[in-house]
Amino acid sequence: MAEKLIEKKTESAESLAGRAADQVMAGEYKKALEYCDRALKIDPNHLGALMNRGGALQCLGEFEEAARSYGKAISIKPSIELWMNKGFALSKMEKYGDAAACFDEVLKLDPKYVDAWRWKGDIMVTQGDCSGAIAFYDKALEIEPKNEFAVGNKIVALFRQGKLQEALGCNEKALDADPNDLMALSRKVALLQKMNRKGEAEACRKKFEEAQKKQCEECGTAVFIRQRPAS
Numbered sequence: 001m002a003e004k005l006i007e008k009k010t011e012s013a014e015s016l017a018g019r020a021a022d023q024v025m026a027g028e029y030k031k032a033l034e035y036c037d038r039a040l041k042i043d044p045n046h047l048g049a050l051m052n053r054g055g056a057l058q059c060l061g062e063f064e065e066a067a068r069s070y071g072k073a074i075s076i077k078p079s080i081e082l083w084m085n086k087g088f089a090l091s092k093m094e095k096y097g098d099a100a101a102c103f104d105e106v107l108k109l110d111p112k113y114v115d116a117w118r119w120k121g122d123i124m125v126t127q128g129d130c131s132g133a134i135a136f137y138d139k140a141l142e143i144e145p146k147n148e149f150a151v152g153n154k155i156v157a158l159f160r161q162g163k164l165q166e167a168l169g170c171n172e173k174a175l176d177a178d179p180n181d182l183m184a185l186s187r188k189v190a191l192l193q194k195m196n197r198k199g200e201a202e203a204c205r206k207k208f209e210e211a212q213k214k215q216c217e218e219c220g221t222a223v224f225i226r227q228r229p230a231s
Contacts (some may be wrong), residue, residue, distance in 0.1 A: 013039040017048035024055050032056040045076055054085060063089040080106050080113060087119060096123045114144045121153060130157040146177055155187055164195050180211040 016039035023032035033056050039049035054069035070086035087102030088183040100123050106116040121136035137154035140147055150172050158167035168191045174184040192201035 001207055008029070011038070011042075013043035013046040013049060017052060020049060020052040020056070024052055024059070025119070027059075029059045030055040045072075047073055047076055050076070051082065054082075054089070058085065058089055058092075063092045067093070077104070078109070080109050080116075080140075083109070084115065084119075089124075091119070091123060092101070096127060099123060112143045114140045114147055114150065118150050118153065121150070121157070125153065125157055125160070130161045133157045147175075148174070148183065152183060152187070155191075159191070159194075164191055167191055168195070171226055180214065182208065182215065185211060 007058050016035045020032045020035035020039065023029070023035060026221065032052060036049045036056065038052035040053070043049070050069050050073035054066045054073065057063075057066035057069060067086050067089040070082050070089065074082045074086065083102045083105045087099045087106070090096075091098035092100060098117075100120055103116040103120050103123075106113050110116075117136050117140035121133040121140065124130070124133035124136060134154055134157050137150045141149040141154070144150070151170065155167045155170050158170060168188070171184055171187050171191065174181055175188070178184070185204060189201050189204045189208060192198075192204060
């Protein structure tokens with residue numbers, strides 16, 4: 001009992017925020033929140049505690065409260081990480097306009113931040129504006145031409161527009177960079193099947209299986225990617 005009293009007297013917001021971060025890393029999100037709340041009782045504006053609180057809440061699916069924590073942290077010291085996390089939490093709540101505004105703030109801090117452009121594209125796809133989404137994915141790809149998420153999501157947007165040949169061409173660029181890219185091969189199979197090019201689809205499927213087998217042999221584990229059309 002005496003040891004616990006001494007510990008409570010000597011604990012600081014900084015040390016408690018550090019413990020919260022450890023608990024987040026360990027996947028113990030409720031314990032992390034306990035440490036964050038204790039830290040914030042000592043210092044209501046402790047940046048680390050607010051950030052870790054937002055992260056723990058986000059992992060628990062409590063996106064509204066997470067966004068609130070990130071918002072308070074932003075009011076103290078704005079950063080790309082905080083704006084991105086707040087934007088992600090808002091997008092999970094389907095508050096897409098507010099989420100996009102967060103990503104805009106990121107781009108004010110760093111106009112070349114690829115993930116902000118990509119997330120803006122993802123929001124547009126969710127809202128049914130594939131043309132707008134593609135414009136944002138192209139911005140991301142201007143900065144990082146081989147960004148696999150921007151490439152893949154652009155192909156999905158093209159697929160939804162029915163622009164299958166353009167989607168296939170975009171996918172070929174990924175295969176030019178890496179002929180054994182399993183995701184790109186899987187997408188190619190789906191696109192060729194959709195275009196009713198069955199012979200080419202079957203040949204590509206075999207190539208996919210060979211590449212998959214090779215990767216399994218190299219890493220000693222199975223690599224599973226479901227082959228299906230983008231949706």
